[in-house]
Amino acid sequence: MATPFRLGWFGNLTAPEWRDGWSTDDATGWTDGRFHVEMVQAMERAGFDFMMLEDSLMVSDIYAGTAELELKHAVYAPKLDPVPVISMLAYATEHIGIVGTASTTFYPPYLLARAFSTLDHVTRGRVGWNAVTSSEDRAAQNFGMERIPEHDRRYDMAGEFVDVVRKLWASWAPDAILADATTGYYADHTKVAPIHHDGEFFTVRGPLNTPPSPQGRPVICQAGASPKGRAFAAANADMLLTIPNGLDGMKEYRDDIRARAAAHGRDPDDVKVFFVVEPVVGRTDEEARAKHEDYLAHAQRNYEFQMVNFAATMEIDFSVFDPDLPIPDDVTTNGHQGQFAIWKEAFGGRPIREAAGAMRIGSIELIGSPATVADRMEEAMEHVGGDGFMFLSQPPSRSYIADITEGLCPELARRGLIRTGFRHATFRENLRSF
Numbered sequence: 001m002a003t004p005f006r007l008g009w010f011g012n013l014t015a016p017e018w019r020d021g022w023s024t025d026d027a028t029g030w031t032d033g034r035f036h037v038e039m040v041q042a043m044e045r046a047g048f049d050f051m052m053l054e055d056s057l058m059v060s061d062i063y064a065g066t067a068e069l070e071l072k073h074a075v076y077a078p079k080l081d082p083v084p085v086i087s088m089l090a091y092a093t094e095h096i097g098i099v100g101t102a103s104t105t106f107y108p109p110y111l112l113a114r115a116f117s118t119l120d121h122v123t124r125g126r127v128g129w130n131a132v133t134s135s136e137d138r139a140a141q142n143f144g145m146e147r148i149p150e151h152d153r154r155y156d157m158a159g160e161f162v163d164v165v166r167k168l169w170a171s172w173a174p175d176a177i178l179a180d181a182t183t184g185y186y187a188d189h190t191k192v193a194p195i196h197h198d199g200e201f202f203t204v205r206g207p208l209n210t211p212p213s214p215q216g217r218p219v220i221c222q223a224g225a226s227p228k229g230r231a232f233a234a235a236n237a238d239m240l241l242t243i244p245n246g247l248d249g250m251k252e253y254r255d256d257i258r259a260r261a262a263a264h265g266r267d268p269d270d271v272k273v274f275f276v277v278e279p280v281v282g283r284t285d286e287e288a289r290a291k292h293e294d295y296l297a298h299a300q301r302n303y304e305f306q307m308v309n310f311a312a313t314m315e316i317d318f319s320v321f322d323p324d325l326p327i328p329d330d331v332t333t334n335g336h337q338g339q340f341a342i343w344k345e346a347f348g349g350r351p352i353r354e355a356a357g358a359m360r361i362g363s364i365e366l367i368g369s370p371a372t373v374a375d376r377m378e379e380a381m382e383h384v385g386g387d388g389f390m391f392l393s394q395p396p397s398r399s400y401i402a403d404i405t406e407g408l409c410p411e412l413a414r415r416g417l418i419r420t421g422f423r424h425a426t427f428r429e430n431l432r433s434f
């Protein structure tokens with residue numbers, strides 16, 4: 001009997017595939033949100049648990065001191081704000097969870113608690129919040145700061161931020177709404193209380209002015225990789241996103257998070273871990289390999305894309321290094337520390353240009369027919385212990401989405417490896433249902 005796992009998609013509200021000439025309308029038309037609506041509908045039909053929308057708050061010009069390559073490849077900009085787009089994606093679907101990213105360093109906690117409570121209402125209990133600390137000076141400079149706060153301090157702020165948000169979400173008792181025409185009371189003021197939070201980073205009176213939402217507390221998602229990030233995630237998150245290298249790295253991460261969650265008195269099964277992969281699927285193994293070869297043939301484009309990706313998220317200007325040598329040993333970052341260590345390991349001491357030109361972001365390589373890829377996914381989950389995968393494709397194309405939703409997912413469903421329906425109304429209940 002197969003043990004089922006879950007699927008999510010690492011979505012970017014950026015331009016979908018615009019370089020191959022096949023979906024020319026999408027190249028500029030995607031900003032009306034319809035491309036992503038059709039994408040999330042395909043995922044819901046195919047058996048995905050959720051779509052996640054990443055976010056950042058800057059146009060990065062770290063690589064070589066210019067935004068040229070960032071904008072040339074549309075890596076993180078131009079993009080749309082995920083928070084309002086969640087409403088649209090949810091209105092076009094019935095069951096799938098939708099996770100939006102919002103930063104604990106830049107949002108005021110009151111606005112965030114209110115926005116996600118509102119989203120929980122309008123999605124009828126299907127929203128998740130990807131709580132990130134952000135990592136970029138360029139983003140900080142859009143919010144009156146010169147530099148992003150230091151890495152571990154950001155997590156201290158994030159811990160208090162989540163505490164405030166939780167208190168605000170709980171500032172209305174579940175039965176505070178009466179709507180009683182006989183007594184003339186809409187809401188019971190004795191069940192709505194200020195929180196009077198006065199902490200190191202935030203002072204918030206409360207209560208929230210939004211009524212209790214279907215989940216009460218929207219699903220919390222997190223992607224901490226450093227020790228401090230893992231501690232924060234294990235204490236607070238319902239789901240985690242991660243890209244460790246290889247099967248042993250995946251198992252180490254999941255075991256560590258589960259042990260940390262248990263140490264906080266939590267049931268480890270309430271914390272689901274999703275591993276990022278970018279499957280390359282064809283009708284046959286040969287067809288999939290040909291697609292992969294085609295990707296490798298764009299080595300210079302891939303290299304430039306990854307350089308911006310690394311520079312934007314780690315604020316390290318890779319242009320100062322010799323691309324024909326490995327990453328120097330003494331480079332550190334105040335950005336995504338855990339992720340940087342993992343990428344360095346993935347480069348395996350190879351020259352930067354060569355490694356980045358052939359790189360796909362993901363914990364394991366999945367290339368083949370639906371049956372081949374399904375075999376590998378099943379083996380991986382057996383090794384790691386469970387939970388699920390999150391697919392990434394930067395940028396996604398309609399044909400890539402179809403490879404996954406019409407090719408791979410039916411094979412996974414036939415084997416009983418992914419969900420074929422949703423038994424519960426809310427995202428959290430569905431996340432915990434197996």
Ligand SMILES: Cc1cc2nc3c(=O)[nH]c(=O)nc-3n(C[C@H](O)[C@H](O)[C@H](O)COP(=O)(O)O)c2cc1C
Nearest residue numbers: 054055101132134223224225226229241336337338
């Ligand atoms: C799959 C995945 C998705 C992430 N999405 C975002 C995002 O949308 N916005 C963001 O600022 N950081 C994002 N991050 C970064 C994490 O929040 C975190 O900072 C990073 O994994 C490094 O871990 P650390 O902060 O513990 O060093 C993501 C990380 C991963 C692995």
